[in-house]
Every structure is written in C-alpha cells, then in structure tokens.
Amino acid sequence: MSDPLSISASIVALSQVVRTLYDFIDSIKDAPETLIRARDDLKSAESILEDLNHYLESYGQTIPAVQALTGQKSALRSILPHFKKVCDDFHKKLDSCVRHSAEGSILAWTDRVMTSLKKGSIKKFRAEVSMARQLISLRVDMISLLNSEQSTAAIHNYQRKNETTMASIVQQLADLNIIVKRLQELSDESSEAVEKALRDQEAALKEQLRLCEENRVAAVSQVRFKQEFGDTKAGDNARNLQVLDLDETMGSFEQKYGNTDIGNGTWSAQGAVGGTMLEKFFYGTAASGQPESFRGLGRRLGGNVATLNDGRSETAPEPKK
Numbered sequence: 001m002s003d004p005l006s007i008s009a010s011i012v013a014l015s016q017v018v019r020t021l022y023d024f025i026d027s028i029k030d031a032p033e034t035l036i037r038a039r040d041d042l043k044s045a046e047s048i049l050e051d052l053n054h055y056l057e058s059y060g061q062t063i064p065a066v067q068a069l070t071g072q073k074s075a076l077r078s079i080l081p082h083f084k085k086v087c088d089d090f091h092k093k094l095d096s097c098v099r100h101s102a103e104g105s106i107l108a109w110t111d112r113v114m115t116s117l118k119k120g121s122i123k124k125f126r127a128e129v130s131m132a133r134q135l136i137s138l139r140v141d142m143i144s145l146l147n148s149e150q151s152t153a154a155i156h157n158y159q160r161k162n163e164t165t166m167a168s169i170v171q172q173l174a175d176l177n178i179i180v181k182r183l184q185e186l187s188d189e190s191s192e193a194v195e196k197a198l199r200d201q202e203a204a205l206k207e208q209l210r211l212c213e214e215n216r217v218a219a220v221s222q223v224r225f226k227q228e229f230g231d232t233k234a235g236d237n238a239r240n241l242q243v244l245d246l247d248e249t250m251g252s253f254e255q256k257y258g259n260t261d262i263g264n265g266t267w268s269a270q271g272a273v274g275g276t277m278l279e280k281f282f283y284g285t286a287a288s289g290q291p292e293s294f295r296g297l298g299r300r301l302g303g304n305v306a307t308l309n310d311g312r313s314e315t316a317p318e319p320k321k
Contacts, residue, residue, distance in 0.1 A: 008056045010076070014087075018087055021094075025038065025042070035122065037126065038125060041129045041133070042087075042129060045136070049136065078208070079139070080136075083128075083136075131168070162216055165212055166213070229257050231260070232260045233262070234261070234262040234266050237263075240267065241268075242269070
C-alpha cells in the first residue's frame with residue numbers, strides 16, 4: 001500500500017465490508033440494543049472512510065498529497081486490514097448465531113443472540129470499531145494538515161483529538177490485565193487463544209501510540225504563523241500594535257521585527273502575548289488614570305516602548321505626571 005491508488009483500493013474493500021455488516025445488522029428484526037449501537041458505530045466509521053476516499057479522489061495524485069500519504073501509509077497499512085478482519089470475524093459470528101436461531105431453541109431471539117455472541121464479544125467489537133474509527137480519523141486529519149495550510153483552530157482541534165486518542169490507548173494498555181480476566185470469563189476462545197489475541201492487541205496499540213506520537217511531533221513542529229514587520233516609525237501620540245495572540249495559536253510561530261522609532265505619548269506593543277496579558281497591558285492601573293480621549297488599543301507609555309516576546313513582558317513605566 002505505497003501509493004494513493006492502492007490505499008484507495010483498500011478503502012473501497014473495507015467500505016464494502018463495513019456496509020455489508022451494517023446492512024446485515026439493520027435487517028435483523030428486533031435486534032438487541034447493543035447490536036443497534038454496534039450498527040451505529042459502523043455507520044460512523046463508514047462516514048470517515050468516505051471522507052478519506054473523497055480526499056484521495058480529489059487530491060490523491062498531487063505532489064503534496066503523495067508526500068502526506070507517504071508519512072501515513074504505515075499506519076493505514078496496519079489499520080485498514082485489521083479493521084476489515086474485525087468486521088469479517090464479527091459478521092461470521094453473527095451470521096452463525098442467526099442461522100442457529102432458526103433451529104427451534106426455546107429461548108427468545110434476543111436471548112439466543114446474547115447467549116451466542118456473549119456481551120463481552122459485542123463490547124469488544126464495539127471497542128475495536130471505535131479505536132479503528134479514531135485512528136483512521138486521525139490519519140485523515142493529519143493528511144489534510146500536511147497537504148495544505150490549515151487554520152489555527154483546525155490544528156488545535158487535531159491536536160486535541162490526537163491527545164485524546166493517545167490517552168485512550170495508554171488507558172487500554174494499562175487495563176490489559178483486567179481485560180484478560182474479563183475475556184477469559186466471557187469469550188468462547190481458549191485461554192491460550194485469548195492470551196495470543198491480547199498480545200497482538202497490545203502490539204497493535206503500542207504501534208498506534210507510536211504513530212500518534214509521530215503525528216503529535218509533526219503537528220507541533222510546523223510553523224503555523226509567520227509575521228514579518230519592517231521598520232516602524234511613529235510620531236507623538238500614535239498607536240502601534242504588532243502582536244500575535246497566543247490564545248489563538250498552537251505550536252510554533254515566527255516573528256521578525258525591524259527597527260521601531262516612536263515619539264512621546266505613543267502606545268506600542270510588539271511580540272506574542274496571551275489575551276489576558278494583553279488586556280492588562282492595555283487597560284492596567286496606569287491606563288485607568290488616563291483621560292478618556294487617550295484610551296483605546298494601547299497603553300500610554302510616554303517615550304518608551306514595551307515589547308512582549310513569547311509571552312514575556314518588560315516592566316512598563318508609569319506615565320509622567
């Protein structure tokens with residue numbers, strides 16, 4: 001799976017499996033609630049696959065897209081086939097259960113389903129679908145992030161989603177011992193098979209955690225904002241505001257300033273600041289004593305300049321009386 005076409009083929013194959021399983025569950029009359037929720041999980045996963053496939057169809061052959069996909073192909077090569085196998089295996093179990101239900105058991109249909117599948121099997125399936133959905137969604141977001149310039153809000157949302165997924169993976173790894181006990185009680189598989197399945201799950205989770213960490217570093221390392229100001233010259237009683245709001249910025253940014261020459265009574269701020277600091281800077285104690293006509297986007301500093309760089313500020317002098 002080294003190029004957009006092969007990735008697209010895998011997505012199409014997986015989408016067909018997901019849709020077939022979704023339709024199968026949807027066709028079951030009076031299906032138990034837990035299966036209905038599993039069906040809805042599949043619908044959500046299908047939507048994410050459609051997003052990825054749409055991206056490939058629209059941009060897959062462009063140089064930026066190929067470069068972005070190159071960094072994600074390892075993750076996609078792992079996720080897509082695994083998700084397909086999870087759906088295939090569950091479909092076989094469910095199909096077997098439905099066929100056996102026609103053999104005249106005295107149990108109600110719902111009871112037969114729950115007896116055959118076990119609650120643990122359905123819960124495990126939903127957990128695997130949820131994890132696959134999160135991981136594929138992260139890949140879609142990261143490919144888009146690497147392929148084009150994104151807004152700070154989009155990058156921030158991606159970082160939060162990535163962090164949430166990483167926390168979820170860490171929690172799953174920490175809870176493996178508990179999962180082992182539960183699966184041994186609920187699963188129809190032998191203890192050895194369960195142990196092997198969990199070892200495989202642990203290895204897969206660790207690999208996904210590693211890939212999430214790579215994406216986290218890649219997202220943080222990008223320069224999101226570049227600001228460059230030439231020389232600034234302002235006369236008396238002017239206003240000079242050249243700042244980047246840190247509350248709206250995630251990750252790296254780059255600022256370049258030329259020489260600043262201002263006159264008396266000019267208000268000036270340069271650098272990167274948080275909104276709270278900026279508010280205090282503009283409307284602090286000294287500013288509150290100024291005449292109304294002097295209030296606005298700045299603080300009166302006489303002949304001095306207060307520069308804020310990377311969230312640090314020099315002490316601004318009080319206005320001369």
